[in-house]
Amino acid sequence: MIMMTEKPPPEEIEEVENINVQRLAAFMQSYSRTVFYGVCAFVALIVATSILIHYQQSRAEVDYLTAAFDYHNVTTSPQGNEKALERLQEILARHNDLSERYNGSLAQSLISQNQGSLATKFGHAAITSLPQNFETIQSFSNATLHICKDEYSEALNAALQLQENLEGTNHKPCLAAFNLIRIATLHKRSEAPIKEKEAWGQFKNLATQIDPQWQQSGSTSKSTEAQQLRKLVQSFKLGNVTLMDYIQARSSEQQS
Numbered sequence: 001m002i003m004m005t006e007k008p009p010p011e012e013i014e015e016v017e018n019i020n021v022q023r024l025a026a027f028m029q030s031y032s033r034t035v036f037y038g039v040c041a042f043v044a045l046i047v048a049t050s051i052l053i054h055y056q057q058s059r060a061e062v063d064y065l066t067a068a069f070d071y072h073n074v075t076t077s078p079q080g081n082e083k084a085l086e087r088l089q090e091i092l093a094r095h096n097d098l099s100e101r102y103n104g105s106l107a108q109s110l111i112s113q114n115q116g117s118l119a120t121k122f123g124h125a126a127i128t129s130l131p132q133n134f135e136t137i138q139s140f141s142n143a144t145l146h147i148c149k150d151e152y153s154e155a156l157n158a159a160l161q162l163q164e165n166l167e168g169t170n171h172k173p174c175l176a177a178f179n180l181i182r183i184a185t186l187h188k189r190s191e192a193p194i195k196e197k198e199a200w201g202q203f204k205n206l207a208t209q210i211d212p213q214w215q216q217s218g219s220t221s222k223s224t225e226a227q228q229l230r231k232l233v234q235s236f237k238l239g240n241v242t243l244m245d246y247i248q249a250r251s252s253e254q255q256s
Contacts, residue, residue: 060095063091063094063095063098064095064098066087066088066091067088067091067092067095067098067102069084070084070085070087070088070091071088071102071106074088074106074109074110075105075106075109075110085118088102088106089121092125099125099129100129102122103122103123103125103126103129104122104123104126106119106122107119107120107122107123107126110122111123111144111148116147116148116149116150117148117149119145119148120145120148120149123141123144123145123148124145126141127141127142127145136162136165136166136172136175137175139158139161139162139165140159140162140175140178140179142158143155143158143159143162143182146158152186152189152190153190155182155186156183156186156187156190159179159182159183159186160183162179163176163179163180163183166179173206173209173210173225173229174210174225174228174229174232176206177203177206177207177210177229177232178232180199180200180202180203180206181203181236181243183199184196184199184200184203187199188250193254196250196254197250197251197254200247200250200251203247204247207229207233210223210225210226210229211223211225211226211229211230214226214229214230214233215244
């Protein structure tokens with residue numbers, strides 16, 4: 001049997017509704033200011049966040065354009081662009097992706113322009129960002145920075161240690177060849193002609209292993225190592241004087 005509940009009289013329903021309305025009115029009266037300020041604060045937070053995001057995006061765009069402009073000026077002519085170089089350092093410190101893009105090439109460009117002291121800051125940043133499996137590149141680059149700071153004894157020790165690590169392996173033969181050129185020139189600077197001659201001999205032997213025709217301008221070897229070696233040797237050409245001409249001249253000086 002379904003039991004029927006008795007519907008309350010209209011007077012009681014109206015009385016309950018009046019009580020609910022009164023309670024809601026009392027709540028709104030008590031907390032209306034809190035609710036109002038809470039809504040205002042929420043809206044203000046949304047607006048502030050939107051402005052901050054827009055500002056950050058706008059600043060990033062300005063940084064990227066400024067970095068490209070300053071990079072061009074500094075690498076073209078660092079003289080008179082000290083402010084651009086300082087500004088570029090600040091921008092690179094704010095953006096890791098720009099730091100990875102510019103630090104290495106900046107250091108290389110400044111070194112080629114005999115601005116070694118300026119290059120060291122960018123060079124150190126580029127080296128520290130290299131992965132751990134790039135130890136040989138890090139070692140070679142650290143020796144380069146020692147040379148930039150006129151620390152020739154430290155550079156020679158670093159180059160000798162790197163060469164010891166590379167010997168007996170086929171790992172980066174052109175890097176080993178480049179490192180032997182560095183060792184020979186550093187021995188020359190330290191006035192150690194016997195060690196310099198040994199380093200040049202090691203370089204010629206290694207170069208011949210990489211490409212038996214490396215001394216000939218028309219070498220036909222197409223291996224990657226041979227092509228890299230040719231670029232390396234050509235980079236030391238000054239006018240009509242080749243790297244081999246220099247090595248032979250040094251050998252003649254030591255015999256006389």
